[in-house]
Amino acid sequence: MYGLIGKMRATPGKREDLLQLLLEATDSMPGCLNYIVARDPADTTAIWVTEVWVDAASHKASLNRPDVQAAIAKARPMIAGFDFQFETEPAGGYGLDQP
Amino acid sequence: MYGLIGKMRATPGKREDLLQLLLEATDSMPGCLNYIVARDPADTTAIWVTEVWVDAASHKASLNRPDVQAAIAKARPMIAGFDFQFETEPAGGYGLDQP
Numbered sequence: 001m002y003g004l005i006g007k008m009r010a011t012p013g014k015r016e017d018l019l020q021l022l023l024e025a026t027d028s029m030p031g032c033l034n035y036i037v038a039r040d041p042a043d044t045t046a047i048w049v050t051e052v053w054v055d056a057a058s059h060k061a062s063l064n065r066p067d068v069q070a071a072i073a074k075a076r077p078m079i080a081g082f083d084f085q086f087e088t089e090p091a092g093g094y095g096l097d098q099p
Numbered sequence: 100m101y102g103l104i105g106k107m108r109a110t111p112g113k114r115e116d117l118l119q120l121l122l123e124a125t126d127s128m129p130g131c132l133n134y135i136v137a138r139d140p141a142d143t144t145a146i147w148v149t150e151v152w153v154d155a156a157s158h159k160a161s162l163n164r165p166d167v168q169a170a171i172a173k174a175r176p177m178i179a180g181f182d183f184q185f186e187t188e189p190a191g192g193y194g195l196d197q198p
Binding site: 001003005019022023027028029032033034035036037038039040041042048050052086087088089090091092093094095096 | 100102104118121122126127128131132133134135136137138139140141147149151185186187188189190191192193194195
């Protein structure tokens, strides 16, 4: 499995719009086991995204989907920056039993 | 919902043992929607744990369960430290539709 843990910051006043966009963009992509979007309670501009994919290739392929490309184009002006993004190797746990 | 994103470091040579213990300890706890354990590919001692709970009270209650207390006692000598642990407010996404 391939995982990503990232924290991004929205431009002023745009966190909710960006959050909704991320939520809409993530409906059942091939190879995606988990994609969770969260507010940061300590920073009103920040959004956490944690992802688990079958493998890195599935994640990479998703970025070329027309719907994902469209979402990225729509999101870009609302993103002020990324604090970080870490790659992980998920080993298992609870909530990964999607097909 | 209530989320946690944390990175811990195992004592030398103990990452796999600690990882297995975390995986075994996380089988369907009340209020737990998601609990994913991952290796850090860039640091052979590091483990990421991302959690989503119905609310903070469910998470707090889980820490008092005898099985969780036993797992914590077993894990403690294998934990060298925590790099960080962030609280989040998960808004939704994919892979959260457990009962």
